[in-house]
Amino acid sequence: MALLKRDQPRQIQEPPKEVPPLAREIVERSRIAGHSELPQELPRIAELVESPRPEYPVAREQPSEQLPSSSEEIREVKERLERVEALLRTAAPGRYLVLRDGKILKNIADLRSALVTMSSETFNLHVNFERNDFANWVRNVFLEKELAERLEGATSRAQMIRILNEYFD
Known part of the structure; x- marks a missing residue:
């Protein structure tokens, strides 16, 4: 490589055709x-590369609900999520609840749906003075003690449906 003297003009070579x-x-x-x-x-x-580029506003999606701000609100949201999870959690195959009319309940959502169409005869077989199969199933299979205690006090399908709706909604 030849050294250039300061007084000599710099020679610029033509770039090859493959150059970007x-x-x-x-x-x-x-x-x-x-x-x-x-x-x-x-x-x-x-x-040109370093010059500032114009800033264009970015459309941001606004959340439809306010996010919880206090620890109390966060705790309440967490409890609600746990309840919804319990509603949808499926029992292990050997722990399904089989009703007198043959319906098989796999989760608490199934129980809520079944109560709406259940006959009084089927309901009275599972819920009476001696036992409450629904409360026991919720307590022992899903470990939802608070909900089970509420269901124990129910004496009608309407009361149970109301309790389930209040607990999960």
Whole structure:
């Protein structure tokens, strides 16, 4: 490689044809910048790249609900999520509740649906003075003690449906 003296003009070689367009533009600008008829105020590529770009507003989706802000609100949301999870949690195959009319209940949501259409005869077989199969199933299979205690006090299908709706809604 030959060393250039300070008083010698720099020789710029033509870029090969395989060079990317940006590199070709750099070579062309350096060739043009040395021309005496052009203004010396041509922007350099580095200046163009570093110049600030206009900021455009970004459309942000507004949340439909306020997020909880206090620890109490967060605790309440967590409890609600746990209740919904319990509503949808499926019992292990050997722990399903089989009703007198043959319906098989796999989760608490099934119980809530079955209570709506259940006959009084079927309900009275499972809930009476001696036992409450629904409360026992909720307590022993899903470990929902608070809900089971509420269901124990129910004496009708309507009361049980109301208790389930209040607990989960």
